[in-house]
Amino acid sequence: MRWRIILIAAGICSAATSAFAHHAFAAEFDASNPVILKGTVSKAEWVNPHSWVYLDVKGEDGKITTWAIECGAPNALLRRGWNKNDLPVGTPIVVDGFRAKNGSATANAKDITFADGRKLFVGSSGTGAPYEDKK
Amino acid sequence: MTSTIKDIMQSTIDTNAEGVWHAVAIVATPTGIEDRAPRDNDEWRAVRHHAVTLLEATNLIIMPGRIVARPGEKSDNPNIELEPGQIQSLIDLDRRAWTTFAGLLHDATVEALTAIDAQSPAALLEAGEKIDMACEACHQHYWYPAQRGHERQ
Numbered sequence: 001m002r003w004r005i006i007l008i009a010a011g012i013c014s015a016a017t018s019a020f021a022h023h024a025f026a027a028e029f030d031a032s033n034p035v036i037l038k039g040t041v042s043k044a045e046w047v048n049p050h051s052w053v054y055l056d057v058k059g060e061d062g063k064i065t066t067w068a069i070e071c072g073a074p075n076a077l078l079r080r081g082w083n084k085n086d087l088p089v090g091t092p093i094v095v096d097g098f099r100a101k102n103g104s105a106t107a108n109a110k111d112i113t114f115a116d117g118r119k120l121f122v123g124s125s126g127t128g129a130p131y132e133d134k135k
Numbered sequence: 136m137t138s139t140i141k142d143i144m145q146s147t148i149d150t151n152a153e154g155v156w157h158a159v160a161i162v163a164t165p166t167g168i169e170d171r172a173p174r175d176n177d178e179w180r181a182v183r184h185h186a187v188t189l190l191e192a193t194n195l196i197i198m199p200g201r202i203v204a205r206p207g208e209k210s211d212n213p214n215i216e217l218e219p220g221q222i223q224s225l226i227d228l229d230r231r232a233w234t235t236f237a238g239l240l241h242d243a244t245v246e247a248l249t250a251i252d253a254q255s256p257a258a259l260l261e262a263g264e265k266i267d268m269a270c271e272a273c274h275q276h277y278w279y280p281a282q283r284g285h286e287r288q
Contacts, residue, residue, distance in 0.1 A: 027279070044162070074264070084168060
């Protein structure tokens with residue numbers, strides 16, 4: 001959503017600043033533009049109304065890009081089996097989600113898969129995301 | 136001049152909800168896992184100010200005669216979100232429903248205030264989710280109802 005601006009600097013992501021915390025999925029993310037991101041966690045913030053995971057992803061040119069990944073609310077994640085210690089910095093994960101419409105390194109996550117194959121749903125609820133009608 | 140519902144949503148509800156939400160979090164940084172919460176009475180008091188303002192904003196938006204937006208204002212995402220005039224029509228069609236949605240936010244914010252007064256980060260995190268759910272329920276009804284087709288079954 002263009003009301004929300006993600007600031008990414010020096011490999012350390014600041015929290016999202018926004019004029020509005022809420023948005024329809026389709027206002028900010030592109031359901032026709034799925035993305036798979038493989039990287040390591042550089043920061044994770046479990047906070048209402050959306051948790052954010054910051055992921056360092058190495059490109060083909062070796063350059064590291066830090067992606068900001070929007071996830072569901074903290075207690076929703078905990079109810080789905082997450083533990084607050086699940087995403088320490090440095091954890092390798094794969095994110096399955098949808099890219100932001102504004103072309104920034106921002107995505108809305110559907111699932112996160114760990115190196116051991118464990119996969120957990122992390123999507124937001126009630127925003128009209130495409131994965132919501134499949135759950 | 137009288138503020139519109141959009142004005143209050145932007146300047147009062149969203150900003151103060153953020154103040155309540157961001158008061159508690161679990162943050163993973165290079166130094167470890169941190170449970171973020173107000174650290175002393177002054178910080179709890181600051182969060183309480185956000186909650187009280189948010190609570191009273193739920194009364195402001197249901198005041199009779201307050202319009203959704205100024206004449207000429209348009210939707211920022213017209214194919215996804217309704218135009219202000221359409222939102223106004225939905226509200227005018229059923230004022231009781233509008234009041235009920237505002238009441239959901241009111242009640243969730245009361246829970247947040249209770250958590251703040253008890254200085255309970257866990258309860259505030261839980262109340263914060265209820266505030267979010269109240270917001271989303273209202274937004275899906277009035278702001279982006281077309282997205283409801285994707286609601287979880």
